[in-house]
Amino acid sequence: MLELSELHQETRTEEAVAWHRKDLLDTDCLSPAEIELVMETAAAMDEVRSRPVGKVATLRGCTVVTLFYEQSTRTRASFEVAAKAMGADVVNMTASGSSVEKGESLIDTVRTLEAIGADVVVMRHGRSGAPYLAARNTSASIVNGGDGTHAHPTQALLDLYTMRRHVGDLAGKKVVIVGDILHSRVARSNIWTLMAQGAEVVLCGPATLLPRTLAATGERGSCTVTTNFDDAVEGADVVMALRMQKERQQGGLIASIRDYIRGYQLNSARLDRARPGALVMHPGPMNEGIEIAPEVAHGLASVIEEQVSNGVSVRMAVLYLLTAGRRAHAA
Ligand code: CP
Secondary structure, eight states: OBOHHHHHHHHOOTTOOOOOOSOBOOSTTOOHHHHHHHHHHHHHHHHHHHSSSOOBOTTTTOEEEEEESSOOSHHHHHHHHHHHHTTOEEEEEESTTSGGGGTOOHHHHHHHHHHTTOSEEEEEESSTTHHHHHHHTOSSEEEEEEETTTBOHHHHHHHHHHHHHHHOOOTTOEEEEESOOTTOHHHHHHHHHHHHTTOEEEEESOGGGOOGGGOEEOSSOEEEEESOHHHHTTTOSEEEEOOOOGGGOOTTSSSOHHHHHHHHOBOHHHHTTSOTTOEEEOOSOOOBTTTBOHHHHTSTTBOHHHHHHHHHHHHHHHHHIIIIIHHHHHO
16 A cells, blocks of 8 residues: 655656645635646546555544535545545444534534544534634534535535546537526535636526626636527536525425426437537436436536545545645645
8 A cells, every 4th residue: 555655756846835734615816726636636536446455554644534514425425535545544424313413513512522522524414614613612623515405615625626637628519407406505615626726617597597797707707697508508618507405495496396307408409519529417416307407417418426536636645635734745
Protein backbone atom coordinates (compact mmCIF):
# COMPACT_ATOMS: atom_id res chain seq x y z
CA MET A 1 0.00 0.00 0.00
CA LEU A 2 1.08 3.58 -0.68
CA GLU A 3 1.93 5.73 2.31
CA LEU A 4 1.06 9.38 2.75
CA SER A 5 4.32 10.79 1.41
CA GLU A 6 4.02 8.80 -1.83
CA LEU A 7 0.40 9.75 -2.36
CA HIS A 8 1.11 13.36 -1.50
CA GLN A 9 3.90 13.34 -4.07
CA GLU A 10 1.48 11.92 -6.64
CA THR A 11 -1.15 14.55 -5.97
CA ARG A 12 1.07 17.62 -6.01
CA THR A 13 0.20 20.09 -8.74
CA GLU A 14 2.72 22.07 -10.77
CA GLU A 15 1.96 25.17 -8.74
CA ALA A 16 1.66 23.22 -5.47
CA VAL A 17 -1.71 24.75 -4.56
CA ALA A 18 -2.23 24.43 -0.83
CA TRP A 19 -5.36 23.17 0.90
CA HIS A 20 -5.98 25.00 4.16
CA ARG A 21 -9.68 24.39 4.77
CA LYS A 22 -10.85 22.55 7.87
CA ASP A 23 -14.33 21.96 6.42
CA LEU A 24 -16.08 21.52 3.09
CA LEU A 25 -19.47 23.18 3.47
CA ASP A 26 -20.27 24.31 -0.08
CA THR A 27 -18.60 24.96 -3.42
CA ASP A 28 -19.20 28.73 -3.33
CA CYS A 29 -16.14 29.24 -1.11
CA LEU A 30 -13.77 27.23 -3.35
CA SER A 31 -11.37 29.10 -5.60
CA PRO A 32 -10.82 27.78 -9.15
CA ALA A 33 -7.38 26.57 -7.95
CA GLU A 34 -8.94 24.64 -5.07
CA ILE A 35 -11.49 23.05 -7.42
CA GLU A 36 -8.59 22.09 -9.70
CA LEU A 37 -6.77 20.53 -6.73
CA VAL A 38 -9.82 18.41 -5.89
CA MET A 39 -10.04 17.29 -9.54
CA GLU A 40 -6.33 16.39 -9.70
CA THR A 41 -6.46 14.58 -6.37
CA ALA A 42 -9.57 12.65 -7.48
CA ALA A 43 -7.72 11.58 -10.64
CA ALA A 44 -4.88 10.25 -8.44
CA MET A 45 -7.48 8.39 -6.36
CA ASP A 46 -8.93 6.90 -9.55
CA GLU A 47 -5.48 5.56 -10.31
CA VAL A 48 -5.23 4.09 -6.81
CA ARG A 49 -8.64 2.41 -7.23
CA SER A 50 -7.60 0.89 -10.56
CA ARG A 51 -4.70 -0.99 -8.95
CA PRO A 52 -5.14 -4.65 -7.94
CA VAL A 53 -5.27 -3.78 -4.21
CA GLY A 54 -7.14 -0.51 -4.77
CA LYS A 55 -6.36 0.87 -1.33
CA VAL A 56 -3.86 3.13 0.41
CA ALA A 57 -2.98 3.48 4.08
CA THR A 58 -2.97 7.27 4.01
CA LEU A 59 -5.75 7.75 6.58
CA ARG A 60 -4.70 4.96 8.94
CA GLY A 61 -5.46 6.11 12.49
CA CYS A 62 -8.06 8.59 11.24
CA THR A 63 -11.74 8.24 12.25
CA VAL A 64 -14.48 9.30 9.85
CA VAL A 65 -18.05 9.49 11.16
CA THR A 66 -21.02 9.62 8.80
CA LEU A 67 -23.84 11.42 10.64
CA PHE A 68 -27.03 11.32 8.60
CA TYR A 69 -30.26 12.95 9.77
CA GLU A 70 -31.83 12.21 6.36
CA GLN A 71 -31.89 9.16 4.12
CA SER A 72 -29.06 8.47 1.68
CA THR A 73 -27.72 5.63 -0.39
CA ARG A 74 -24.99 7.09 -2.60
CA THR A 75 -23.45 9.77 -0.41
CA ARG A 76 -23.24 7.73 2.77
CA ALA A 77 -22.08 4.49 1.13
CA SER A 78 -19.50 6.19 -1.08
CA PHE A 79 -18.01 8.16 1.82
CA GLU A 80 -17.73 4.90 3.77
CA VAL A 81 -16.06 3.11 0.84
CA ALA A 82 -13.79 6.12 0.24
CA ALA A 83 -12.69 6.34 3.88
CA LYS A 84 -12.03 2.60 4.12
CA ALA A 85 -10.08 2.62 0.84
CA MET A 86 -7.63 4.96 2.56
CA GLY A 87 -7.40 2.96 5.78
CA ALA A 88 -9.62 5.13 7.99
CA ASP A 89 -11.87 3.77 10.71
CA VAL A 90 -15.50 4.49 9.90
CA VAL A 91 -18.46 4.94 12.24
CA ASN A 92 -21.90 5.21 10.65
CA MET A 93 -24.63 7.04 12.56
CA THR A 94 -28.19 7.96 11.73
CA ALA A 95 -30.42 10.22 13.78
CA SER A 96 -32.80 7.33 14.30
CA GLY A 97 -31.44 5.08 17.02
CA SER A 98 -29.01 7.73 18.34
CA SER A 99 -29.36 10.12 21.29
CA VAL A 100 -30.76 12.69 18.82
CA GLU A 101 -34.06 10.87 19.41
CA LYS A 102 -33.73 11.72 23.13
CA GLY A 103 -33.39 15.40 22.27
CA GLU A 104 -29.62 15.80 22.01
CA SER A 105 -28.70 18.96 20.11
CA LEU A 106 -26.57 19.01 16.97
CA ILE A 107 -23.83 20.90 18.83
CA ASP A 108 -23.72 18.33 21.65
CA THR A 109 -23.73 15.51 19.10
CA VAL A 110 -20.71 16.79 17.16
CA ARG A 111 -18.84 17.61 20.37
CA THR A 112 -19.53 14.07 21.58
CA LEU A 113 -18.23 12.66 18.30
CA GLU A 114 -15.11 14.81 18.60
CA ALA A 115 -14.59 13.57 22.19
CA ILE A 116 -14.63 9.95 21.01
CA GLY A 117 -12.00 10.73 18.38
CA ALA A 118 -13.77 11.77 15.17
CA ASP A 119 -11.39 13.54 12.80
CA VAL A 120 -14.00 14.07 10.08
CA VAL A 121 -17.79 14.17 10.38
CA VAL A 122 -19.68 13.81 7.11
CA MET A 123 -23.17 15.08 7.85
CA ARG A 124 -26.51 15.31 6.09
CA HIS A 125 -29.24 17.38 7.69
CA GLY A 126 -32.71 18.49 6.69
CA ARG A 127 -32.06 22.08 7.82
CA SER A 128 -30.14 24.37 5.48
CA GLY A 129 -27.08 25.70 7.32
CA ALA A 130 -26.85 22.90 9.92
CA PRO A 131 -23.28 21.88 8.87
CA TYR A 132 -22.13 25.49 9.34
CA LEU A 133 -23.36 25.41 12.95
CA ALA A 134 -21.61 22.08 13.47
CA ALA A 135 -18.35 23.35 11.92
CA ARG A 136 -18.25 26.33 14.28
CA ASN A 137 -18.58 24.08 17.31
CA THR A 138 -16.01 21.35 16.75
CA SER A 139 -12.39 21.06 15.75
CA ALA A 140 -13.26 17.98 13.68
CA SER A 141 -13.57 18.60 9.94
CA ILE A 142 -17.18 18.85 8.80
CA VAL A 143 -18.16 17.75 5.30
CA ASN A 144 -21.60 18.80 4.14
CA GLY A 145 -23.27 15.72 2.67
CA GLY A 146 -26.38 17.76 1.84
CA ASP A 147 -28.19 20.36 3.99
CA GLY A 148 -31.85 21.06 3.35
CA THR A 149 -32.33 22.86 0.05
CA HIS A 150 -28.98 24.64 0.36
CA ALA A 151 -25.88 22.75 -0.78
CA HIS A 152 -24.37 19.38 -1.67
CA PRO A 153 -20.74 20.18 -2.47
CA THR A 154 -19.34 16.69 -3.04
CA GLN A 155 -22.18 15.94 -5.49
CA ALA A 156 -21.27 19.04 -7.49
CA LEU A 157 -17.58 18.11 -7.44
CA LEU A 158 -18.26 14.57 -8.65
CA ASP A 159 -20.61 15.95 -11.31
CA LEU A 160 -17.85 18.29 -12.48
CA TYR A 161 -15.31 15.47 -12.47
CA THR A 162 -17.64 13.32 -14.58
CA MET A 163 -18.37 16.12 -17.06
CA ARG A 164 -14.70 16.95 -17.50
CA ARG A 165 -13.83 13.33 -18.23
CA HIS A 166 -16.24 13.35 -21.16
CA VAL A 167 -16.52 16.96 -22.30
CA GLY A 168 -13.06 18.24 -21.35
CA ASP A 169 -12.81 21.99 -20.85
CA LEU A 170 -16.26 23.28 -19.89
CA ALA A 171 -15.62 26.88 -20.94
CA GLY A 172 -18.47 27.92 -23.24
CA LYS A 173 -20.22 24.56 -22.89
CA LYS A 174 -23.97 24.52 -22.33
CA VAL A 175 -25.11 22.61 -19.24
CA VAL A 176 -28.88 22.36 -18.77
CA ILE A 177 -30.20 21.45 -15.32
CA VAL A 178 -33.89 20.63 -15.46
CA GLY A 179 -36.49 19.95 -12.80
CA ASP A 180 -37.21 20.97 -9.25
CA ILE A 181 -34.59 23.71 -9.02
CA LEU A 182 -36.34 25.39 -6.08
CA HIS A 183 -35.66 22.50 -3.70
CA SER A 184 -32.36 21.38 -5.22
CA ARG A 185 -29.17 21.65 -3.19
CA VAL A 186 -27.47 19.83 -6.07
CA ALA A 187 -28.37 22.60 -8.53
CA ARG A 188 -27.16 25.31 -6.16
CA SER A 189 -23.74 23.73 -5.60
CA ASN A 190 -23.39 22.90 -9.31
CA ILE A 191 -23.98 26.50 -10.36
CA TRP A 192 -20.83 27.61 -8.52
CA THR A 193 -18.47 24.94 -9.85
CA LEU A 194 -19.79 25.17 -13.41
CA MET A 195 -19.65 28.96 -13.59
CA ALA A 196 -16.11 28.84 -12.21
CA GLN A 197 -15.25 26.64 -15.21
CA GLY A 198 -16.80 29.13 -17.65
CA ALA A 199 -19.85 27.00 -18.49
CA GLU A 200 -23.16 28.43 -19.67
CA VAL A 201 -25.58 27.01 -17.10
CA VAL A 202 -29.28 26.96 -17.99
CA LEU A 203 -31.74 26.20 -15.18
CA CYS A 204 -35.08 24.97 -16.42
CA GLY A 205 -38.36 24.03 -14.76
CA PRO A 206 -41.92 25.16 -14.15
CA ALA A 207 -42.06 28.78 -12.92
CA THR A 208 -43.18 27.59 -9.47
CA LEU A 209 -40.00 25.49 -9.08
CA LEU A 210 -37.56 28.01 -10.61
CA PRO A 211 -36.13 30.81 -8.42
CA ARG A 212 -35.23 33.60 -10.84
CA THR A 213 -32.78 35.02 -8.30
CA LEU A 214 -30.35 32.27 -9.34
CA ALA A 215 -29.70 33.96 -12.71
CA ALA A 216 -26.19 35.40 -12.70
CA THR A 217 -23.26 36.46 -14.84
CA GLY A 218 -19.87 35.51 -13.45
CA GLU A 219 -16.31 36.42 -14.34
CA ARG A 220 -16.31 33.45 -16.72
CA GLY A 221 -19.58 31.55 -16.95
CA SER A 222 -23.22 32.51 -16.76
CA CYS A 223 -26.45 31.14 -15.33
CA THR A 224 -29.81 31.78 -16.97
CA VAL A 225 -33.31 30.51 -16.16
CA THR A 226 -36.10 29.41 -18.48
CA THR A 227 -39.40 27.57 -18.30
CA ASN A 228 -39.11 26.21 -21.87
CA PHE A 229 -37.28 22.86 -21.79
CA ASP A 230 -37.57 22.20 -25.54
CA ASP A 231 -35.71 25.45 -26.27
CA ALA A 232 -33.26 25.01 -23.38
CA VAL A 233 -32.08 21.56 -24.45
CA GLU A 234 -31.26 22.75 -28.01
CA GLY A 235 -27.51 22.32 -28.55
CA ALA A 236 -26.82 21.31 -24.93
CA ASP A 237 -23.53 19.55 -24.14
CA VAL A 238 -24.84 18.15 -20.86
CA VAL A 239 -28.40 17.64 -19.63
CA MET A 240 -28.88 16.94 -15.94
CA ALA A 241 -32.32 15.92 -14.75
CA LEU A 242 -33.21 16.47 -11.09
CA ARG A 243 -35.47 14.41 -8.90
CA MET A 244 -38.94 15.72 -8.22
CA GLN A 245 -38.56 16.20 -4.46
CA LYS A 246 -42.00 15.27 -3.24
CA GLU A 247 -40.83 15.23 0.39
CA ARG A 248 -39.92 18.93 0.30
CA GLN A 249 -42.90 20.18 -1.63
CA GLN A 250 -45.90 21.86 -0.24
CA GLY A 251 -48.90 21.04 -2.39
CA GLY A 252 -49.84 23.01 -5.45
CA LEU A 253 -46.44 23.77 -6.99
CA ILE A 254 -47.25 21.78 -10.14
CA ALA A 255 -50.61 21.28 -11.81
CA SER A 256 -50.18 17.50 -12.00
CA ILE A 257 -47.44 14.89 -12.51
CA ARG A 258 -48.82 14.28 -16.02
CA ASP A 259 -48.44 17.99 -16.79
CA TYR A 260 -44.91 17.98 -15.38
CA ILE A 261 -43.92 14.97 -17.50
CA ARG A 262 -45.32 16.65 -20.61
CA GLY A 263 -43.27 19.80 -20.09
CA TYR A 264 -40.11 18.67 -18.32
CA GLN A 265 -39.38 14.96 -18.64
CA LEU A 266 -36.00 14.24 -20.23
CA ASN A 267 -37.03 11.79 -22.96
CA SER A 268 -35.52 10.63 -26.26
CA ALA A 269 -37.25 13.27 -28.36
CA ARG A 270 -35.85 16.04 -26.20
CA LEU A 271 -32.40 14.48 -26.02
CA ASP A 272 -32.34 14.46 -29.84
CA ARG A 273 -32.39 18.28 -29.72
CA ALA A 274 -29.15 18.35 -27.71
CA ARG A 275 -25.70 18.26 -29.29
CA PRO A 276 -24.80 14.79 -30.66
CA GLY A 277 -23.01 12.89 -27.89
CA ALA A 278 -24.49 15.09 -25.15
CA LEU A 279 -24.19 13.62 -21.67
CA VAL A 280 -27.21 12.59 -19.64
CA MET A 281 -26.75 13.00 -15.89
CA HIS A 282 -28.85 12.63 -12.76
CA PRO A 283 -27.61 12.89 -9.15
CA GLY A 284 -30.01 10.14 -8.06
CA PRO A 285 -32.15 8.74 -6.71
CA MET A 286 -34.25 8.78 -9.90
CA ASN A 287 -38.00 8.73 -10.32
CA GLU A 288 -37.87 6.92 -13.66
CA GLY A 289 -40.87 7.77 -15.81
CA ILE A 290 -41.28 11.17 -14.12
CA GLU A 291 -38.26 13.47 -14.54
CA ILE A 292 -36.40 11.04 -16.81
CA ALA A 293 -37.61 8.36 -19.24
CA PRO A 294 -36.16 4.88 -18.56
CA GLU A 295 -34.69 4.60 -22.07
CA VAL A 296 -32.74 7.81 -21.51
CA ALA A 297 -31.71 6.96 -17.94
CA HIS A 298 -30.20 3.69 -19.17
CA GLY A 299 -29.30 4.78 -22.72
CA LEU A 300 -25.90 5.17 -24.34
CA ALA A 301 -25.63 8.86 -23.42
CA SER A 302 -26.21 8.20 -19.73
CA VAL A 303 -23.28 8.54 -17.30
CA ILE A 304 -25.47 8.20 -14.22
CA GLU A 305 -23.75 5.07 -12.90
CA GLU A 306 -20.35 6.58 -13.66
CA GLN A 307 -21.33 9.58 -11.52
CA VAL A 308 -21.81 7.21 -8.59
CA SER A 309 -18.47 5.49 -9.17
CA ASN A 310 -16.64 8.81 -9.59
CA GLY A 311 -18.20 9.85 -6.29
CA VAL A 312 -15.89 7.43 -4.49
CA SER A 313 -12.73 8.95 -6.03
CA VAL A 314 -13.90 12.51 -5.42
CA ARG A 315 -14.83 11.72 -1.82
CA MET A 316 -11.46 10.03 -1.27
CA ALA A 317 -9.89 13.26 -2.55
CA VAL A 318 -11.98 15.42 -0.21
CA LEU A 319 -11.22 13.24 2.84
CA TYR A 320 -7.53 13.25 1.94
CA LEU A 321 -7.33 17.02 1.45
CA LEU A 322 -9.16 17.80 4.70
CA THR A 323 -6.88 15.56 6.77
CA ALA A 324 -3.52 14.27 5.55
CA GLY A 325 -3.35 16.70 2.63
CA ARG A 326 -3.95 19.71 4.86
CA ARG A 327 -1.28 18.54 7.31
CA ALA A 328 1.17 17.81 4.48
CA HIS A 329 0.69 21.26 2.95
CA ALA A 330 1.08 22.87 6.39
CA ALA A 331 4.40 21.06 6.99
N1 CP B 1 -27.23 12.17 -4.88
C1 CP B 1 -27.42 11.85 -3.60
O1 CP B 1 -27.17 12.65 -2.70
O2 CP B 1 -27.92 10.60 -3.38
P1 CP B 1 -28.25 9.98 -1.95
O3 CP B 1 -29.45 10.74 -1.41
O4 CP B 1 -28.57 8.54 -2.22
O5 CP B 1 -27.05 10.16 -1.08
